[in-house]
Amino acid sequence: MDASGDPAGTRRYFLEELQIGQRFTSGTHALDVEQVKAFASQFDPQRYHLDEEAAATTLFGGLVASGWHTASVTMRLLAEGGAPLGDGLIGAGVEVAWPRPTRPCDILHVVSEVMEIRPSRSRPDRGMVTLRCETRNQQDEVVQVMTARLVVPRRT
């Protein structure tokens, strides 16, 4: 996987260099209560994400991060090297599921796997890659599963 001779961590994979089953692991991001409330104040102002006492009486039993916050942190981890595809990450569409809540104390990382590689028929310089990205907490529990369809160019 390092045939390019690039220093570790800077190697990026273009369409013709990807393989089904290939995996990538991101760095980590530590959440905290301030981040959870700041995101929620701006984008998801619901009691589950803003108010410990009110959240305790909901089905979550306490404060949880907005699913969109989990998704956004996942994007950051992917963009920072967690998914070194092409010269950037361009998503055509995604499916996202949140099998368990993200808590303010969670430290997240993303494990991604190449599921499908489909060269474009009309645009020979690119293709569509399906990447399954599991966002996991410090106990390796999956808090988000995202399946993304990404536009990836050929290097040549």
Add this chain to the structure above:
Amino acid sequence: MDASGDPAGTRRYFLEELQIGQRFTSGTHALDVEQVKAFASQFDPQRYHLDEEAAATTLFGGLVASGWHTASVTMRLLAEGGAPLGDGLIGAGVEVAWPRPTRPCDILHVVSEVMEIRPSRSRPDRGMVTLRCETRNQQDEVVQVMTARLVVPRRT
């Protein structure tokens, strides 16, 4: 639709009060370059979202908002009354597609439609509602289509 006698805009719909085809329209949110770059700096630090000159040379031809920014603004519009379901919005999972980019000058609103209502067999106090949410710009062009599976409680 206003049989509850609630003042306009405060009426919320519980599982037994929803109908297939029922539609909701959110308020609006005006983006700007500062918001686009602030979100991208924190969550999606790619040139398409951060640097006008570099973005001009990409397939977008100029600065565009992160898809996750569009999704997060959509969430805010839904939470602020665009999808007045139950006593809050709890998503089990979503599909999101971005058929066209969101630009920094866009003014967004969300038009939602109830696609499916499925009472839970095991939990008679709730059900799963599928809501299709189109995020549109000031030209009524669709920049995001989100199909969300939401947990909605019964009122009774």
